[in-house]
Amino acid sequence: MYTKPQIKKANNRYYIEFYYRGERLREYNGSKLSLQIFPNRANTAKERTLLLQELKTEFAKALEDNWNPFTGQKVVPQKEMTLEQVITNKLNTISTGNYSRTYQAAIRSLGDKILKFLTKYEKKATLEQLETQRLLIFLDKFNSSNRNYMNKRQYLNVLVPGTIAKTPRKKYAEILHQTYEAEEMKAILGYLKENYHKLYTVALLTYGCFVRPHEEARLLQKYQIKEQKIFLSGDENKGKKVRVIHIPDYVYEVLLPYIDNCAEPNHYLFSGEPTPVNFDYFRTQWSRAKSQMLKAKLIQKNQTLYSFRHTGAVKVYRQTKDAHIVQQLLGHSSLTVTLKYLRGLGETNTLQLREFMPTL
Numbered sequence: 001m002y003t004k005p006q007i008k009k010a011n012n013r014y015y016i017e018f019y020y021r022g023e024r025l026r027e028y029n030g031s032k033l034s035l036q037i038f039p040n041r042a043n044t045a046k047e048r049t050l051l052l053q054e055l056k057t058e059f060a061k062a063l064e065d066n067w068n069p070f071t072g073q074k075v076v077p078q079k080e081m082t083l084e085q086v087i088t089n090k091l092n093t094i095s096t097g098n099y100s101r102t103y104q105a106a107i108r109s110l111g112d113k114i115l116k117f118l119t120k121y122e123k124k125a126t127l128e129q130l131e132t133q134r135l136l137i138f139l140d141k142f143n144s145s146n147r148n149y150m151n152k153r154q155y156l157n158v159l160v161p162g163t164i165a166k167t168p169r170k171k172y173a174e175i176l177h178q179t180y181e182a183e184e185m186k187a188i189l190g191y192l193k194e195n196y197h198k199l200y201t202v203a204l205l206t207y208g209c210f211v212r213p214h215e216e217a218r219l220l221q222k223y224q225i226k227e228q229k230i231f232l233s234g235d236e237n238k239g240k241k242v243r244v245i246h247i248p249d250y251v252y253e254v255l256l257p258y259i260d261n262c263a264e265p266n267h268y269l270f271s272g273e274p275t276p277v278n279f280d281y282f283r284t285q286w287s288r289a290k291s292q293m294l295k296a297k298l299i300q301k302n303q304t305l306y307s308f309r310h311t312g313a314v315k316v317y318r319q320t321k322d323a324h325i326v327q328q329l330l331g332h333s334s335l336t337v338t339l340k341y342l343r344g345l346g347e348t349n350t351l352q353l354r355e356f357m358p359t360l
Contacts, residue, residue, distance in 0.1 A: 005059045007052050014039050014048065016056050020069050032072060033058055083130055083160070084123035087111055090159045098235050100215060101279060110155045114138060132166045139167055146170040177345050178303045179311040187298045192289060198270055199285045199305075201254050207308035208251040210330050212238060214283065219276050223265035228252050232331075239331040314345055 005018040008026070015028045030037030037055045042048035066075040081089070091111045094104055115123070117138050122130060135156070142152040149170050157163040180188065185207075192200035202217045209230060211217045216237055224231050230245040237243050247255065258269040268276040286305045293299040309330075317326050327338035 002063050005056045005063070007056055014052055016052070016059050018059065018063070020063070025069055027055070027059060027069075030055055030058060032069065033062055033067075080126050082124050083118065083127055084115065086127055086161075087115060087159050094158070098240075100238065106151075107155055107158060110152060111159055113141075114156065114159060127160065127162070130160070135160070135163055135167055177310050178300060178307050179314050179345065180303065180307055184299070184303075185308075185311065188293060191293055191296070191298055195292075196285055196289050199282060199289055201258065202270075202282055203305065203308045204251045204254055206305065207312045208248045209245045210309055210312055211245065212309070213305050214279070218268075218270060218279075218282060220269045221265070222259055222262035222267050222269065225255070225259060225269075237331050239333045241331065241333065243331045245329075245331075310345055313341065317342060 002021070003019040005016045005027075008015055008017045013028065015026045017024065017026050019025070028040060035055075035058055037051055037058065039048050039051035039055060042051055063069075067073075068075045091108060094107045099107075118134075122134065139149060139153055139156065142149050153163065153167055153169075189200060189203060192203055202213050205211050205217045205220075206213050211220075211230065211232075216232065219236070220230070224236075225247070228247045230243070230247060232243040232245070234240045234242055255269070258272075261272045262269060263272075264274070267274055270281075271277045282305065290299060290304075294301065313326055313330060316329060317323065320326070323335060323338050323342060326342065327335050330338060330341070332338045332341065
């Protein structure tokens with residue numbers, strides 16, 4: 001819950017630093033503890049050192065005595081939760097939180113499995129009492145591939161905090177996400193426009209506006225589109241940040257009939273009704289269309305509806321060489337996510353290394 005207080009210095013001022021519930025705190029004197037300890041008022045270095053040591057000791061004693069620095073009150077220790085309660089609480093938090101259905105289903109499935117795996121004694125024990133060997137035995141059930149193991153290991157760490165530190169990593173081969181070449185794009189979009197117009201519109205939104213097809217595009221409502229822009233609040237997109245997306249002319253022209261078809265601001269674009277099309281609507285549409293396009297040799301096996309978003313991201317990165325711009329357009333929560341995304345597309349390495357290739 002907290003770290004041991006340490007003596008620090010910044011801008012010629014001394015203070016005590018510690019973390020409490022993940023937040024860093026700096027205390028320059030003993031006022032919070034109702035103590036007359038003011039190290040920075042000391043007349044000599046020796047006096048200041050003694051006062052700093054005293055201040056450090058007093059804060060350490062207060063924290064050990066369950067003192068809360070935010071409220072200034074002593075915290076009454078609560079009974080530690082059982083492992084079963086920890087897992088159940090995490091499952092409830094995920095199921096009611098703003099997470100994708102795929103993520104929720106994966107966590108829920110693993111939660112059911114770990115609860116069935118644990119003995120009655122283990123369920124009633126605390127998190128710290130769970131033996132590492134038992135975690136290893138459970139994770140061994142998902143050894144069909146290193147990727148599957150690592151995915152389950154990460155999900156398990158959500159349900160049972162500390163799992164990642166206690167269990168080994170396994171290397172797996174990264175998958176290169178597929179993009180579309182210009183001629184492929186032309187042929188595929190032409191086919192979708194002729195046979196699956198809603199899917200065609202979603203593909204354009206995914207490519208030109210970088211919205212995610214199954215959540216952001218599917219759940220677009222009339223009121224979210226103003227002045228040829230899409231406005232998404234933090235709880236309406238995966239990045240959890242407000243996104244304002246410019247709609248290119250070629251996308252807006254196709255989108256206009258859907259906007260006009262919505263009688264009310266809260267109607268969904270692709271249903272024209274107060275309720276959206278079902279969660280699997282575009283997955284089903286894409287599955288049918290892709291099967292037909294594979295037969296016609298218009299598309300490759302590993303190319304997906306998300307490949308339109310990948311293709312747009314690659315095009316922007318090649319034009320700008322700026323990952324920060326790509327991050328803003330994709331709506332990623334951090335630049336780290338974007339760099340990982342671009343590596344998955346094989347972009348960051350190839351562009352950085354190209355100028356160093358040997359010449360003849």
